Amino acid sequence: MxxxxxxxxxxxxxxxxxxxxxxxxxxxxxxxxxxxxxxxxxxxxxxxxxxxxxxxxxxxxxxxxxxxxxxxxxxxxxxxxxxxxxxxxxxxxxxxxxxxxxxxxxxxxxxxxxxxxxxxxxxxxxxxxxxxxxxxxxxxxxxxxxxxxxxxxxxxxxxxxxxxxxxxxxEPGKATLLKVIGNTFVINMVEALSEGHTLAELSGLGTDNLHKWIEAMFPGPYTAYSSRLLAGDYYKREEPLFAVDLARKDARHAMDIARKAGNAKLGALEVADSHLAAVKEHLGAKGDLPSIYGAVRQENGLKFENKD
Ligand SMILES: NC(=O)c1ccc[n+]([C@@H]2O[C@H](COP(=O)([O-])OP(=O)(O)OC[C@H]3O[C@@H](n4cnc5c(N)ncnc54)[C@H](OP(=O)(O)O)[C@@H]3O)[C@@H](O)[C@H]2O)c1
Missing domain, CATH: 3.40.50.720 (NAD(P)-binding Rossmann-like Domain)
Incomplete structure (x- = not known):
């Protein structure tokens, strides 16, 4: 049975x-x-x-x-x-x-x-x-x-x-240790995509041109998140798929682990987390991990939203 x-x-x-x-x-x-x-x-x-x-x-x-x-x-x-x-x-x-x-x-x-x-x-x-x-x-x-x-x-x-x-x-904590370290990759991936698309727009390459390269080079999660950024899904959705509070919880755990592991430096994550803080300010609890794009855009003089 x-x-x-x-x-x-x-x-x-x-x-x-x-x-x-x-x-x-x-x-x-x-x-x-x-x-x-x-x-x-x-x-x-x-x-x-x-x-x-x-x-x-x-x-x-x-x-x-x-x-x-x-x-x-x-x-x-x-x-x-x-x-x-x-x-x-x-x-x-x-x-x-x-x-x-x-x-x-x-x-x-x-x-x-x-x-x-x-x-x-x-x-x-x-x-x-x-x-x-x-x-x-x-x-x-x-x-x-x-x-x-x-x-x-x-x-x-x-x-x-x-x-x-x-x-x-x-020990069970090894599984969640991998999960938290793994999520720093996911958060940093969205940060890299957000900075890349912002630069593509400002430099004249164009976000669609950058997306074509992402599709060819990094099929899978990079391409899926890139599509969500360009579609404006990062601010239009009522219910987040990876809520800003959960992403910040994961970042907090990673930083605590790093601190206890001889003060390891997680510089990229710190930058992404500062953008997540700006996301929370702009969208409240419905902010999503890919909303980092809006925060990076804003920091570079563009509107948070990429569509009219
Ligand atoms: N979203 C992702 O992409 C993703 C991927 C992998 C792992 N995770 C992890 O998986 C877990 C769930 O994520 P999710 O995206 O499913 O989150 P979610 O959609 O925000 O759902 C959270 C769940 O937790 C319940 N909950 C929250 N606070 C509670 C409390 N104080 N007491 C009792 N229940 C409480 C909520 O109940 P209510 O319905 O009553 O609010 C809901 O069932 C999180 O630890 C997250 O970090 C998420």
Whole structure:
């Protein structure tokens, strides 16, 4: 019999991952789903169809009826608060899998607290935008005891993901350490694209001409983000795909890790984060990672928005 699975956190990433678990996870029971704002859980249950999911109103209900509990929440505070609630009941033999991007110290502390209650923990942050979560093509990083990661792997490659980075038998914080360092690449990529397109416009090369080169040289994420910049998606969208607050949380974690690692300098990230601060000022919480383009444009005398 397949274990009873549950999912807590139905934001941009969680919704897509649940869809793939339900469609490809070979579950023999409905997936239990829970979200702080219950409407999101009700809407997803309706979208995925009758009998595919069961909405749980409280974290206590989720934990009481599940064997493996996936979590995908905004930040460390949300994850810690959710686990605090979960650990108030008997969790012996249950497995918690955290897919959120949190500080490595948070992952290791969670593993300790959960282990002391007789339950298991795997950190499994993921790489990929929400469209990749929808398509089941994320890259999953798994860390924790192999006896626990083995229980999670059936739901990774071919279900929610296209590849695993396997850190089995390493401490859970190693997975989130890679995730945070990896996200500095993503943030710096958007910074480089933003500066490049601004220079292309100011120098007379033209952004379309630069985009042609990006497509030829860097297919994949560079091209996808470049397209979003040029389409004005970075300020037109009502709901961000990589919210400015989450991007700044990742930058903060990276800077804290660098500080504790002998004051390593992350100069490029500092510049990008200063642009993210300007994004938050201009667009508020609906600012998105690629909105860095607007901040770089503004700094160089252009309008934040690239379309009339
Ligand atoms: N977006 C990306 O491109 C991306 C890619 C890889 C990894 N990640 C990481 O994956 C995680 C989720 O990202 P996302 O883009 O799905 O975020 P999101 O769309 O902003 O969703 C955040 C989720 O966390 C819940 N939440 C936030 N604060 C909470 C709290 N204090 N208590 C309980 N629930 C809380 C939200 O519930 P409500 O619906 O009630 O607000 C929602 O379910 C983050 O750690 C992020 O860094 C994101």
């Amino acid at each position: 397949a274990p009873q699975l549950a999912w807590i956190g139905l934001g941009n990433m969680g919704r897509g991952m649940c869809k793939n678990l339900v469609e490809k996870g070979k579950l023999d029971k409905p997936l239990i789903i829970h979200n702080r704002t219950k409407k999101r859980a009700d809407d997803l249950a309706e979208k995925l169809g009758a009998g595919k999911t069961k909405v749980a109103g409280t974290i206590e209900d989720v934990v009481a009826s599940s064997d493996i509990i996936f979590i995908c929440l905004g930040d460390d505070k949300a994850v810690n608060a959710t686990i605090d609630t979960a650990l108030q009941q008997d969790v012996k033999g249950k497995l918690f899998v955290d897919c959120s991007t949190v500080h490595p110290e948070t992952s290791n502390a969670l593993a300790k607290r959960i282990g002391e209650k007789g339950a298991e923990f795997v950190a499994m942050p993921v790489f990929g935008a929400p469209a990749m979560a929808d398509a089941g093509s994320l890259v999953c990083i798994l860390a924790g005891p192999s006896s626990s990661t083995d229980k999670v792997k059936p739901y990774t490659t071919g279900v929610v993901g296209r590849a695993n980075i396997d850190y089995s038998d390493q």
